[in-house]
Amino acid sequence: MERSFRYEAGSIDSREGAFGIGKGTAIRIALAQLNPVVGDIVGNTDKVLDALRRAAAQKVDLAVFPELALFGYPPKDLLLKTKLVEENVKAVHRVAAACHGITAVVGFAEPTGRETGRPLYNAAAICRDGDVIGRYHKCLLPTYDVFDEDRYFEPGDRCDVLNLADAFGREWPVGISICEDLWNQEQIVSHRRYPRNPAADLARAGAKIIVNLSASPYSAGKDDYRRELFFAHSTRHSIPIVCVNQVGGNDDLIFDGASAVFLPQNRLVARAKAFEEDLLLADLGPNAPAARIEKYPDRLESIYAALILGTRDYVRKCGFKGVVLGLSGGIDSALTAVIAVDALGKEAVHGVAMPSRFSSDHSINDARQLAENLGIDFRILPIDGAHTAIESTLSDAFKGREPDITEENLQARIRGNLLMAFSNKFGWLLLTTGNKSELAVGYCTLYGDMCGGLAVISDVPKTTIYELSRLVNQRAGRPLIPQSSIDKAPSAELRPNQTDQDSLPPYDTLDTILKRYVEDLQSADEIIAAGFDAGVVRDVARKVDLNEYKRKQAALGLKVTSRAFGSGRRMPIAARFKP
Numbered sequence: 001m002e003r004s005f006r007y008e009a010g011s012i013d014s015r016e017g018a019f020g021i022g023k024g025t026a027i028r029i030a031l032a033q034l035n036p037v038v039g040d041i042v043g044n045t046d047k048v049l050d051a052l053r054r055a056a057a058q059k060v061d062l063a064v065f066p067e068l069a070l071f072g073y074p075p076k077d078l079l080l081k082t083k084l085v086e087e088n089v090k091a092v093h094r095v096a097a098a099c100h101g102i103t104a105v106v107g108f109a110e111p112t113g114r115e116t117g118r119p120l121y122n123a124a125a126i127c128r129d130g131d132v133i134g135r136y137h138k139c140l141l142p143t144y145d146v147f148d149e150d151r152y153f154e155p156g157d158r159c160d161v162l163n164l165a166d167a168f169g170r171e172w173p174v175g176i177s178i179c180e181d182l183w184n185q186e187q188i189v190s191h192r193r194y195p196r197n198p199a200a201d202l203a204r205a206g207a208k209i210i211v212n213l214s215a216s217p218y219s220a221g222k223d224d225y226r227r228e229l230f231f232a233h234s235t236r237h238s239i240p241i242v243c244v245n246q247v248g249g250n251d252d253l254i255f256d257g258a259s260a261v262f263l264p265q266n267r268l269v270a271r272a273k274a275f276e277e278d279l280l281l282a283d284l285g286p287n288a289p290a291a292r293i294e295k296y297p298d299r300l301e302s303i304y305a306a307l308i309l310g311t312r313d314y315v316r317k318c319g320f321k322g323v324v325l326g327l328s329g330g331i332d333s334a335l336t337a338v339i340a341v342d343a344l345g346k347e348a349v350h351g352v353a354m355p356s357r358f359s360s361d362h363s364i365n366d367a368r369q370l371a372e373n374l375g376i377d378f379r380i381l382p383i384d385g386a387h388t389a390i391e392s393t394l395s396d397a398f399k400g401r402e403p404d405i406t407e408e409n410l411q412a413r414i415r416g417n418l419l420m421a422f423s424n425k426f427g428w429l430l431l432t433t434g435n436k437s438e439l440a441v442g443y444c445t446l447y448g449d450m451c452g453g454l455a456v457i458s459d460v461p462k463t464t465i466y467e468l469s470r471l472v473n474q475r476a477g478r479p480l481i482p483q484s485s486i487d488k489a490p491s492a493e494l495r496p497n498q499t500d501q502d503s504l505p506p507y508d509t510l511d512t513i514l515k516r517y518v519e520d521l522q523s524a525d526e527i528i529a530a531g532f533d534a535g536v537v538r539d540v541a542r543k544v545d546l547n548e549y550k551r552k553q554a555a556l557g558l559k560v561t562s563r564a565f566g567s568g569r570r571m572p573i574a575a576r577f578k579p
Contacts, residue, residue, distance in 0.1 A: 026285035027172050027209070030055035030063040031259040031270070033278045035248030037317050038072035039084060045070055045091040048106055049098055051279055056102045058281055064211045065106040066246035067138075067179050068122065070095075073215035073246055074253065075109070079120060079152045085109055096127035103128045103162075105176060107213045110135065112154050122153045124176050124213050126162055136160050138178035140194050146217060146253060146559070146568040149180075159201040175199075175207030175239075179214040182241070185232050203237035209284065210239055215246040218256040218306050219562050223274075223296050230262040238264050240284055247277055249313030252559050252566045254306045258296055268293060275305040300471050303464065303560050304339070307456060310558035311431075312343035314454050320429040322348035324422045326415055326449070327370060327378070329353070329363030331469055333433040334370050334481045336456045338472050340431060341374050350377040350428060354415045357384050366482045373480050383414045390414070412448025420451055429453045432555050437462040437507060439554065439565055440514050441540060442547030450554055458557030459564040461514065462507040505536050513540050519563040549573045 032051040036044040048065055055063040067073055070091045071084075078084055088108050095106055103126065110123035122138035137156025141149040159181075162174045181198040202210055210233070216226065230241045240263050247257030261270040261282045270282035270291035282291040297305055315323060323340050327333050333351075340349045353367040364380065371378035390410055398406075423430040432452035434444045436459050444450050457465065469481050504510055513532060516522040517540065524541045528534045551565045552573060559566055 026283050026288050027062065028058070028060045029211075029242055029261075029282050029284065030058070030060040031242065031244045031261075031272055031278075031280040031282065032063055032065045032069075033244060033247050033257045033259045033272045033280065034066060034069055035255075035277050035313070036066075036069060036072035036246065036250075038075055038250050039078045040072065041070060041084065041087045041091050044072055045094055048095055048104075052095065052098055052102065052104055054279055055281075056100075060102055060281065062174065062211075063102060063104045064213065064242060064244045065104065066244055067107040067213045067215040068109060069106050069213070069246070070108045072250060073255075074146075074148075074250065076148075079109055085111060085120065092125045092127070092132060096125070096132045097130050099127040100129065105211060105213065107178065107215075109152075110137070114154070118150070118152055118154045120153050121156060122149060122178060124178055126176070134160065134162060136176040136178070138181060139196065139198050140180040140184060142180045142183075142193075144193070145563070146566075147180075159198050159205060161202060161205045161207045163206075173206050173208050175202030175205065175210040177202065177210055177212045179212065179216060182210075182212050182233060182243075183229065185229055185236075199233045199237065203239055207239060209242060210237075211242040212244065214243055214259075215255060217253040217559065218302070220299055220303050220560055222562075223256065223258060223302070227260075227262070227268070230260075231264075231266045234262045235264040235266070240269075242282070247275065247309075249310035249558070250317075251314070252310075252556050252564065254310040254558060254560070256302070256306065258294075261291070271296070274302065275309045300464075300467055303460070304468055304471060306560050307339050307460070307558055308343045311339055311454065311456055314556075314558075315344060315348075315429055318429070318453075321427045322350060322429070323431050323454075324350040324352065324419060324426070324428040325431040325433060325452075326419055327351040327353050327367035328433075329366035329370075329482075329485060331465055331481065331485045332435050332457060334366075334485050335465055335469050335472065336431055336433045337370060337374060337376065338480060339456055341376060346375045349374070350422065350426075351379070352419060352422065353378070353380045354383045354418060355380070356382075356387055356411045358411075362484060362488070366485045369482045370480075370485070373478075373482075381418055383411060383418070386414045387411055409445045409448055412445035416445075416448045416451030423453070431456050432458070434458055435460055435462050435465050436561070436565070437504075437510055437514060439551060439557075440518060440547075441504065441510070441543035442550050443504060444550065444554075446550055446553060450550070452555045455555040455557035458554065459560050459566070461511040461561075463511045505540070509536065510540065513537055514544070517541055517544060518565075518569075519561060521563075545571075545577075 034047050070088045092108050105124050105126050107124055110121045124136040125132050126134035139156045141153050141155050143150040177198050184194050184197050234241045242261050244259045245257050246255040248255055256274050258274040259272040263269055271293045272278035272280040273294045274296050283289055351371050355364055419430050430452035432455045435457050438444050439458050469486050473479050516527045524537050527537045548571050557566055
């Protein structure tokens with residue numbers, strides 16, 4: 001039988017210890033940071049039950065799991081599959097049946113039972129003594145950037161407090177919230193999307209602890225903002241904030257975990273590992289013992305860890321046996337190969353060099369040296385014969401026309417065909433190796449170097465590619481990526497003496513303009529007013545806008561910046577406007 005644990009003002013007496021927790025009472029909370037597979041209800045439930053058993057063995061009072069932990073986040077249109085939703089509801093009762101002597105708060109998708117509105121709630125089930133004793137429905141539904149929750153969910157209309165004192169004689173009223181519910185702090189959020197603030201509502205309702213079930217995707221620098229946000233809530237309301245974040249890669253999104261407990265005055269008292277599953281125990285109350293506080297990686301280390309996690313999870317969750325990629329001897333393919341080896345192991349990575357008549361000897365040598373350094377399978381397939389044959393086939397049709405980018409792109413498309421043949425024959429996922437700077441301005445070939453199933457570094461600007469490559473070598477204590485790959489001028493080598501800077505401004509300039517135009521949404525005029533050359537800015541903006549059609553056909557890419565060319569950016573193709 002379901003019981004209501006809605007807090008009533010005045011039901012907590014004045015015997016207060018730390019942050020209003022009952023005097024002499026210590027609360028042990030388990031932050032169960034899991035890596036779910038979207039749609040794998042059975043597998044995800046088994047993960048929850050395993051964590052619950054381990055938490056119970058540690059005499060935990062309350063175990064908290066991530067948002068939609070049973071379904072996996074983001075479930076997207078799998079939420080429209082009625083059978084899956086039913087399966088996830090049954091899974092909640094499996095979890096409840098395992099809750100004896102411990103309370104669990106676990107995220108799931110709950111049918112509204114209404115004939116109007118969206119069919120589901122983004123919900124949290126509160127489980128205890130073999131039963132679901134309460135439910136909470138997410139109030140704030142994000143529909144921006146990569147989020148589209150208003151497509152599926154109805155918003156909750158109340159903020160509940162679970163007064164566990166009713167069940168156990170203890171005085172720890174716990175407020176339940178889900179992810180976005182706490183991303184509306186007036187003092188921190190520059191543009192508030194919602195008129196209400198659930199954290200303030202919970203504090204007014206008498207919560208002495210707020211737990212937050214989260215699935216907050218990673219982007220570089222976001223952890224700093226997240227900590228600032230939760231510290232602000234904690235300090236304003238004099239309440240500990242317990243945030244349990246999902247970890248792992250699901251399609252283009254990467255979740256960094258780093259679940260934590262935040263206390264007023266910017267005191268971090270517990271933090272789980274970043275980019276790994278973890279079960280973190282935290283005791284709250286007077287004289288509580290210190291908890292584990294894991295260090296969050298710095299900017300470059302976090303980007304690298306995110307790319308490894310995103311690659312590993314995409315390959316494994318999609319069931320591929322290994323990966324294949326073209327090795328050109330350049331820095332982009334070299335870094336992609338290193339990430340793949342760190343993610344999957346050297347036995348699962350296969351490199352192919354495909355020299356043409358324009359390829360330099362040092363490119364082949366650098367590709368071979370990289371493969372030897374990594375210990376990966378390496379093959380050389382010259383493409384000059386295929387290139388000549390296709391040129392011959394087209395010679396009559398192209399008679400009287402000078403060679404141009406058409407002939408250059410033939411080489412890229414031959415390479416794409418060969419790499420896809422390896423993918424088909426051996427079941428390897430083809431990794432593309434283009435970076436964000438190239439993808440932004442269309443410096444890439446459709447059905448050529450854009451061929452593939454996963455674009456590992458497509459959200460990494462070229463300047464960051466250099467930083468990450470130097471980091472790789474520093475961590476290895478040797479030039480894992482050949483120094484010449486880092487030092488030489490970037491080139492597609494599709495014509496004699498070609499370099500990227502024949503067509504593009506210097507990468508430090510290009511990347512700064514792109515960040516302003518794509519990520520910060522500044523206009524060309526605003527960027528020019530900041531001191532950049534007007535001609536360069538307008539040319540870059542024009543290329544970004546004109547090449548939307550290419551990016552719509554690009555492989556899925558791993559998101560590591562605040563705005564990637566992916567699910568969070570929705571620009572029309574058949575459009576006419578001046579940048």
